[in-house]
Amino acid sequence: MKLIKINNLLIIVLAQLCIKYGLFEPFNIAITLNGFGISLLLIATASIGAAGNIIIEIYNQENSESENLLYGTISEKSANRLFIIFNVIGVLIGFYLANLIQKPGFAALFILISGVFYIYASYLKELIVIKNIIPALLIALSLIVVGIFDLLPAITEKNKESQSVIFAIIMDYSIFAFMIVILREILKDCINIDRDHNIGIRTIPIVLGKNRTTKIIGLLTLLPIISVVYYIYTYLFSNSKAVLFVLIFIIAPLLYFMISSFSTSTTKHLIRLRLVSKLILVIASFSLFLYQFVLI
Numbered sequence: 001m002k003l004i005k006i007n008n009l010l011i012i013v014l015a016q017l018c019i020k021y022g023l024f025e026p027f028n029i030a031i032t033l034n035g036f037g038i039s040l041l042l043i044a045t046a047s048i049g050a051a052g053n054i055i056i057e058i059y060n061q062e063n064s065e066s067e068n069l070l071y072g073t074i075s076e077k078s079a080n081r082l083f084i085i086f087n088v089i090g091v092l093i094g095f096y097l098a099n100l101i102q103k104p105g106f107a108a109l110f111i112l113i114s115g116v117f118y119i120y121a122s123y124l125k126e127l128i129v130i131k132n133i134i135p136a137l138l139i140a141l142s143l144i145v146v147g148i149f150d151l152l153p154a155i156t157e158k159n160k161e162s163q164s165v166i167f168a169i170i171m172d173y174s175i176f177a178f179m180i181v182i183l184r185e186i187l188k189d190c191i192n193i194d195r196d197h198n199i200g201i202r203t204i205p206i207v208l209g210k211n212r213t214t215k216i217i218g219l220l221t222l223l224p225i226i227s228v229v230y231y232i233y234t235y236l237f238s239n240s241k242a243v244l245f246v247l248i249f250i251i252a253p254l255l256y257f258m259i260s261s262f263s264t265s266t267t268k269h270l271i272r273l274r275l276v277s278k279l280i281l282v283i284a285s286f287s288l289f290l291y292q293f294v295l296i
Contacts, residue, residue: 003057003074003082004050011278012049012142013042015177015285019146019170022285026292029166030154032101040093041149045142047090048110052117052138054083059121060199087114101153109145113138128202132189136181140174147171169291172231176284179224183257184277186217191270210265218261225254235294242290249283 020038024031033041058079094110116138125131147170155163189196189203190210196203205213228250236242257276260269 003054003079004086005053007278008053009046009049011281011285012139013046014282015143015173016042016045016146018285018288019143019173020150022288023166023169023291024150026289027162027166029151029162030156030159031150032153033097033150037097037100038146038150040097041146044090044093044097044110045145047086047093048113048117049138049142051083051086051090051114052121054079054086055118055121056125058083059125090114097149101149103149103153106149109148113141126201128204128207131201131203132182132185135185136178139181140178143170143174143177169288173284173288176224176227177281179220179227180277180281180284183217183220183224184274186213186220187270187274187277190214190217190265191267191274214261214265214270218258221254221258221261225251225258228254236290239290239294242294245290246287250280250287253280253283 016038058076061076061079091107091110091114095104095107098104098107116134120131120134124134147167151163151167151170186204190205190213193203193205193210197206204216208216228246232243232246236246253276257273257280260273260276
């Protein structure tokens with residue numbers, strides 16, 4: 001479970017389920033996948049993500065003094081075997097789903113994501129800034145893929161306008177997730193600064209220093225805060241309950257995250273802030289259930 005980073009995968013699966021049953025189902029929009037189909041999509045996404053996390057851990061191991069992965073608990077041979085298994089599962093299900101919705105070209109998306117994970121683990125994670133952007137892009141894409149497989153194939157001339165509105169909401173949430181995950185990745189670099197320094201990986205905290213980086217994190221947090229405030233003003237302002245929910249459960253944690261980033265850089269506190277960032281993603285996922293009360 002630790003090797004595949006099950007907690008992160010569960011957050012992705014939760015977000016995908018909230019898109020399906022919090023955004024698609026209440027509006028009775030035209031969709032392509034039934035319960036079985038969406039289950040396969042979740043398994044495929046989680047499998048590719050698990051394989052990606054494994055290959056990252058394998059490449060980290062090459063620069064570690066430990067003989068096995070996860071402090072000696074899993075051999076590299078076993079990890080490579082699991083990497084292949086999860087990749088095969090994800091790609092095969094992707095091919096099946098693409099043919100199920102009569103869009104065989106969509107299968108290339110799973111192959112592309114798998115390849116990006118491999119390139120990231122073997123090369124890109126050593127490039128400053130890029131190593132933070134790639135995971136955020138992959139998380140955002142894991143949300144968009146629900147719209148690609150479930151929404152796009154069902155678009156017709158008659159429902160094009162309503163389908164486009166729903167897909168636009170998915171894109172907005174993907175952008176928000178992208179911003180939060182970038183902050184989380186930079187936080188992770190601050191927490192792992194000693195390890196990264198020992199294995200020769202250049203990260204933002206190593207180049208700029210941990211204290212300066214945490215202040216940059218605080219400044220960058222203004223972007224999702226401003227985005228959410230704008231979103232409230234533009235789309236949710238007419239519904240006081242939705243506004244209250246977002247202010248209390250999303251804006252308030254973001255403000256805490258920002259203020260705390262300026263005030264301390266201790267490892268214990270940074271770990272707490274990383275948990276807050278995950279909590280924000282979970283709450284944002286559940287907020288998708290609000291749209292049935294806002295748009296109807």
